[in-house]
Amino acid sequence: MIYLITGSAGFVGSHLADKLISLGHRVIGIDNFDNFYAKNIKKHNILSAIKNPNFIFIEADITHQNELFDVFSKYNFDCVIHLAAKAGVRPSIKYPSEYFKVNVDGTVSILEAMKQFGVKKLINASSSSVYGNNPKVPFSETDSVDYPISPYAASKKAGELVCHTYHHLYGFDIFCLRFFTVYGPRQRPDLAIHKFTEKIINSQPIDVYGDGSTARDYTYIDDIIQGICLAIEKVKGYEIINIGESKTISLSKMISVIEEKLNKKAIVNRLPMQPGDVNLTNADISKAKQILGYNPIWKFEKGIEEFIKWKKND
Ligand SMILES: NC(=O)c1ccc[n+]([C@@H]2O[C@H](COP(=O)([O-])OP(=O)(O)OC[C@H]3O[C@@H](n4cnc5c(N)ncnc54)[C@H](O)[C@@H]3O)[C@@H](O)[C@H]2O)c1
Structure with missing residues (x-):
């Protein structure tokens, strides 16, 4: 099979590229090395993939239709991820327009390129952020997501909506996967587990927002990749599917696990809750189990161990 991965130099994209080429598929990866975090980190992410002749990397911007059309004209993709x-x-609160430009207009550009070149299968990355401060736990795909509390969340919900439109108008098969906080080797440097680990190692204070009771459904990268690979195999019709662990870890617990694995105490700088942050995320994954046969297996403690091992050797 031949797949297009957009954002292939990022955290999730680079792991997916490694996985798909290890299974013998051809992967074309595009990324514009967006400046949200350093280009050299992203180049490092794809170091092993680019050694494989089944991986071709193209620096391209999804908001530039001509660049996309150029890529789509060269390959016959079985599916776009x-x-x-x-x-x-x-940062989406500070730069909302940029988020809508890339996450909404960019998604439309991908869908238009698919339409133009007859590609009919898409896996679209959505996010647990769309649930906002959902009062019902765990979060289910049938819950209302009409009340996003950040531009990022609104842009991800808008991405799901445009995907549905193309499914309806052109019969595309599309699964929108709502990822719940992803962690593991190559995790984005802006995410709490990564920032905290780095700061604790360097004996610097960590900024902790709120009293530590906020909680996340942290999902190990291998489980996310399992979910995406199953979705590629099974994509049919239009579905929104949660991909999480369905376990909730409080911020205090997350910090104490990192401390324990590093055998070092954090210096905590306690600050008020940040606007846009949700109190809790927790995935109902019964739909993923039923439709995909998804079965997440990573325990948080073990996942943190793997992350720290990578961080120390990186
Ligand atoms: N990591 C998480 O916890 C998490 C949770 C929920 C959803 N998601 C979603 O999963 C996807 C992957 O997230 P990630 O953590 O790997 O992020 P990431 O920032 O590491 O990867 C995204 C990649 O997209 C690239 N990119 C940005 N704008 C682009 C453009 N205009 N053209 C081409 N490439 C562009 C970036 O350079 C980056 O390499 C995203 O859609 C994100 O919204 C991630």
Whole structure:
């Protein structure tokens, strides 16, 4: 099979590229090395993939239709896995237009290129952020997501909506996967587990927002990749599917696991909750189990161990 991965130099995209080429598929990866975090980190992410002749990397911007059409004209993709995005909740409050440009207009450009070149299968990365401060736990795909609390969340919901439109108008098969906080080797440097680990190692204070009771459904990267690979195999019709662990870890617990694995105490700088941050995320994964046969297996403690091993050797 031949796949297009957008955002292939990022955290999730580079792992997916490694996985698909290890299974013998051809992968074309595009990324514009967006400046949200350093280009050299992203280049490092794809170091092993680019050694494989089944991986071709193209520096391209999903908001530039001509660049996309050029890529689509050269290859006959069986499926597109659309991961490219402006990620991060807090910066989206500062730069909302950029988030909508990439996450919404960029998604439309991908869908238009698919239409133009007859590609009909898409896996679209969405996010647990769309649930906002959902009062019902765990979060289910049938819950209302009409009340996003950050531009990032609104842009991800808008991405799901345009995907549905193309499914309806042109019969595309599309699964939108709502990832719940992803962690593991190559995790984005802006995410809390990564920032905290680095600061604790360097004996610097960590900024902790709120009293530590906020909680996340942290999902190990291998489980996310399992979910995406199953979705590629099974994509049919239009579905929104949660991909999480369905376990909730509080911020205090997350910090104490990192401390324990590093055998070092954090210096905590306690600050008020940040606007746009949600209190809790927790995935109902019964739909993923039923439709995909998804079965997440990573325990948080083990996942943190793997992350720290990578961080120390990186
Ligand atoms: N990591 C998480 O916890 C998480 C949670 C929920 C959803 N997601 C979603 O999963 C996807 C992957 O996230 P990630 O953590 O790997 O982020 P990432 O920032 O590491 O990867 C995204 C990649 O997209 C690229 N990109 C950005 N704008 C682009 C453009 N205009 N053209 C081409 N490439 C562009 C970036 O350079 C980056 O390499 C994103 O869609 C994100 O919204 C991630």
